Amino acid sequence: MTLSEPEQAFVLHWGEMGTRWGVNRSVAQIHALLYLADKPLTAEEITETLSIARSNVSNSLKELLSWRLIETTSVLGDRRDHFTAITDGMEMATRIVEGRRQREFLPTLSTLATLVEDARGDEATSKQSADRIAETLNLMRQADDWYREMRTLPPRVQSTLLMMGAKIAKLIPGTGKS
Amino acid sequence: MTLSEPEQAFVLHWGEMGTRWGVNRSVAQIHALLYLADKPLTAEEITETLSIARSNVSNSLKELLSWRLIETTSVLGDRRDHFTAITDGMEMATRIVEGRRQREFLPTLSTLATLVEDARGDEATSKQSADRIAETLNLMRQADDWYREMRTLPPRVQSTLLMMGAKIAKLIPGTGKS
């Protein structure tokens, strides 16, 4: 597979984006490529198109699979794995968020939880410090609770909420300006 | 300033968190320290407490100032700068999000915008590719629009929305289950 000028620019930019948001450049590039591709690609094709080492492609694909951003599809009469990216943008975003939640957010939540205990039970720690650590935990928990609730809503409702934006606030009693 | 065991653990963990979310470790550590501190600290004190080079502290503080996560306070009879972190968690979160938006998100938005133009006007690029790049842009724009609307709401309303979570969906006509 050969990329046109703009396609190439997109892939490169996506890779750059990745690095700034804590995603490996190769991983992001491969994801972008599969997102644009009009047919399932083999690891070999990816290697050639992006000029990155075969081993690197292999590992990056595994990573993308674990994020559930790509899937393998079998092609009849070909024993090699073929890869496709999920194409629904909303779903993509959801899975990225969910991935980061599992890998970074939840572990931090539990670390902070024990840390709050430690701080409260340690007389060398000021009440203020303990409280601030606790507040951090609370805020993150609140955000997580909110996320978990939103996740239960059907996608249609999610996009409605997104589209309506701040107008929603007007529906809630007691939050008006007056 | 000396840190208790749990305080130290918090600072270290916060630094680790930072690296995973694209924030420099020293920057995050210093932020955590100032967040816990019960009084404004000088650069010198930070250097001693965290054992990181003076120059590093200086640059990190400048970084934190540019994110508006810390402020300088003058102490009478002392010509050195003293630093304090903002303590309201919600406000902290807001400023971090706003910072990343300005630095990463908006630039990407404009890059993608020109990229969509390029792709549409380039006959070597398939319609599908161009559409997918465009969809990516649209989704990111939608998210940004939503964010901008939310930002206009008074903090009280913001937390209400956060607390009510999915219950909000029930208020919106046409998004019910049936």
Add this chain to the structure above:
DNA sequence: CGTTAATTTCTGTTTTTACTGAAATAACTG
């Protein structure tokens, strides 16, 4: 069951990013 193709693991290299410490500059003080 041996051969070939495909994939993965592993070790060493390269690249990038973070950090230090010295030197330069700037800001204040008597």
Add this chain to the structure above:
DNA sequence: CAGTTATTTCAGTAAAAACAGAAATTAACG
């Protein structure tokens, strides 16, 4: 304005992450 003290810049070093290529493993096929 000479002497200090505080801050910043900068060049070099160290640490971390990403990556390549060879070697090893696994899976398919006749």
